[in-house]
Amino acid sequence: MSTPPAVPTEDPASSRRPRSYAKGVARRQEILDRAIEVFAAKGSEGTSLRAIAEKIGVSHAALLHYFGSREELLVEVLRERERRHDDYRTADDRRAHDEVVGGMVRAAHRNVTVPGFVSLYTSLLAGSLEPDREYSREFFATRFARIRDRLSALIRIGQEEGGIRADVDPEAMAALVIAASDGLQTQWLLEPSVGIERSLALLELILEPDPAESDKNSSRTA
Amino acid sequence: MSTPPAVPTEDPASSRRPRSYAKGVARRQEILDRAIEVFAAKGSEGTSLRAIAEKIGVSHAALLHYFGSREELLVEVLRERERRHDDYRTADDRRAHDEVVGGMVRAAHRNVTVPGFVSLYTSLLAGSLEPDREYSREFFATRFARIRDRLSALIRIGQEEGGIRADVDPEAMAALVIAASDGLQTQWLLEPSVGIERSLALLELILEPDPAESDKNSSRTA
DNA sequence: GTCTATAGGGCGATAGAC
DNA sequence: GTCTATCGCCCTATAGAC
Numbered sequence: 001m002s003t004p005p006a007v008p009t010e011d012p013a014s015s016r017r018p019r020s021y022a023k024g025v026a027r028r029q030e031i032l033d034r035a036i037e038v039f040a041a042k043g044s045e046g047t048s049l050r051a052i053a054e055k056i057g058v059s060h061a062a063l064l065h066y067f068g069s070r071e072e073l074l075v076e077v078l079r080e081r082e083r084r085h086d087d088y089r090t091a092d093d094r095r096a097h098d099e100v101v102g103g104m105v106r107a108a109h110r111n112v113t114v115p116g117f118v119s120l121y122t123s124l125l126a127g128s129l130e131p132d133r134e135y136s137r138e139f140f141a142t143r144f145a146r147i148r149d150r151l152s153a154l155i156r157i158g159q160e161e162g163g164i165r166a167d168v169d170p171e172a173m174a175a176l177v178i179a180a181s182d183g184l185q186t187q188w189l190l191e192p193s194v195g196i197e198r199s200l201a202l203l204e205l206i207l208e209p210d211p212a213e214s215d216k217n218s219s220r221t222a
Numbered sequence: 223m224s225t226p227p228a229v230p231t232e233d234p235a236s237s238r239r240p241r242s243y244a245k246g247v248a249r250r251q252e253i254l255d256r257a258i259e260v261f262a263a264k265g266s267e268g269t270s271l272r273a274i275a276e277k278i279g280v281s282h283a284a285l286l287h288y289f290g291s292r293e294e295l296l297v298e299v300l301r302e303r304e305r306r307h308d309d310y311r312t313a314d315d316r317r318a319h320d321e322v323v324g325g326m327v328r329a330a331h332r333n334v335t336v337p338g339f340v341s342l343y344t345s346l347l348a349g350s351l352e353p354d355r356e357y358s359r360e361f362f363a364t365r366f367a368r369i370r371d372r373l374s375a376l377i378r379i380g381q382e383e384g385g386i387r388a389d390v391d392p393e394a395m396a397a398l399v400i401a402a403s404d405g406l407q408t409q410w411l412l413e414p415s416v417g418i419e420r421s422l423a424l425l426e427l428i429l430e431p432d433p434a435e436s437d438k439n440s441s442r443t444a
Numbered sequence: 445g446t447c448t449a450t451a452g453g454g455c456g457a458t459a460g461a462c
Numbered sequence: 463g464t465c466t467a468t469c470g471c472c473c474t475a476t477a478g479a480c
Contacts, residue, residue, distance in 0.1 A: 024445065044352070048472060060473085062447055070473065119351045126348035129341045129411050130265050141412045168427075169420060175409055176402055176421040183401025189351050190363045198391060199398040205390075205428045246463080271456060282456085284464055292456065448479070455472070462465080 028066040031056060035077050044074060044120040074124050075139045081117065085110060088150045096158030100151060101203050104181040108196045111185060118185050148174040158207070165209045177203060250288040253278060257299050265341030266296060296346050297361045303339065307332065310372045318380030322373060323425050326403040330418045333407060340407050370396040380429070387431045399425060
């Protein structure tokens with residue numbers, strides 16, 4: 001799995017900086033890219049700061065120069081990967097019913113090809129629940145809130161268009177879809193015969209508008 | 223991984239052992255009880271072997287005498303707690319539709335009162351996905367398989383009795399219910415406004431038999 | 445600004461004294 | 463059966479070389 005050359009273009013304020021600032025940013029990105037490769041292959045445990053540094057070819061102190069702590073490095077790896085694959089950014093509002101569960105199915109499909117990331121994600125999420133893990137807790141809390149917001153918005157659109165059952169609480173359904181996706185991937189890691197997609201597909205039965213209740217909406221796309 | 227000289231509790235061959243075996247078992251149980259109290263209050267991180275030992279009032283080496291490793295101690299804490307609350311053992315087959323989701327709701331209700339256990343569970347589960355975690359991986363794999371079996375059996379009963387929609391795959395639904403329960407508790411820990419029960423209740427919509435399709439269904443499970 | 449070298453304190457695990 | 467002592471590893475912090 002190769003990675004395109006690191007060309008960070010996000011900080012406009014750097015134009016006022018002296019020089020050789022870009023190099024630091026590039027180096028940081030380079031380390032991030034290599035770290036992603038490492039985690040894709042292995043999980044997160046057994047991957048001490050020293051072990052990661054060794055595989056990347058730098059000292060463990062160098063890693064801490066760019067990332068304040070091991071926790072922060074791991075979070076940034078997750079954040080970067082998420083930036084590359086945003087499954088709901090391209091969601092088509094016209095097909096809200098399919099997109100709600102479809103986005104999760106696509107994400108699960110991709111994750112199944114790199115068990116290391118599922119493991120990293122699960123491990124970091126669990127750790128974020130403990131005290132003194134402000135950085136990762138903030139990341140996950142924000143991430144969950146963001147995805148819940150997008151999903152519930154998508155659900156509301158579907159309800160207005162009549163493609164989604166109207167009496168379903170969008171917030172509750174959003175949380176459920178995320179929970180199911182996370183939980184199924186964990187079960188799948190322990191028992192690969194668990195069909196992630198098959199179980200997720202059941203969630204669509206919740207969304208289907210009940211024909212008997214279509215006194216409120218009557219437009220339905222087959 | 224070396225095998226400790228410690229005496230396993232469930233080995234029938236131990237009848238040949240000299241004596242003073244019962245006391246060891248009693249002491250082990252005593253330590254387990256104290257450990258459960260400790261974990262109910264706090265999570266699993268920050269609870270090093272030394273910290274647990276100090277709170278219980280023994281040396282950390284004593285803990286390792288009764289439990290081969292930290293991993294094993296934590297698993298036994300979970301196992302013991304589960305032994306005390308088995309939510310599907312008492313399931314009433316006559317009300318299969320309600321019991322499927324109901325059991326999870328009851329478990330979630332109880333867990334919400336002791337966040338430390340949810341945290342311990344999540345942390346240990348995440349760790350079990352890593353290499354060299356044979357003991358906890360075996361525990362979770364067995365646990366998930368057992369609950370899936372019970373749930374799917376309950377679902378089949380409900381389908382035969384007509385209380386549960388017939389075209390739902392029992393195995394896939396069982397995995398989904400467990401996944402949702404686990405995932406929702408995690409989200410709830412990060413954002414208490416997430417309504418676990420409200421989201422779980424949506425799963426019941428999947429089970430509801432569709433009156434319009436009742437006559438379309440002709441094949442039954444053998 | 446970038447990175448190396450080094451040190452401190454905590455961890456799980458083990459060995460051997462009592 | 464339980465303890466003290468100790469080992470090797472870990473994360474983190476920091477001083478200072480380039």
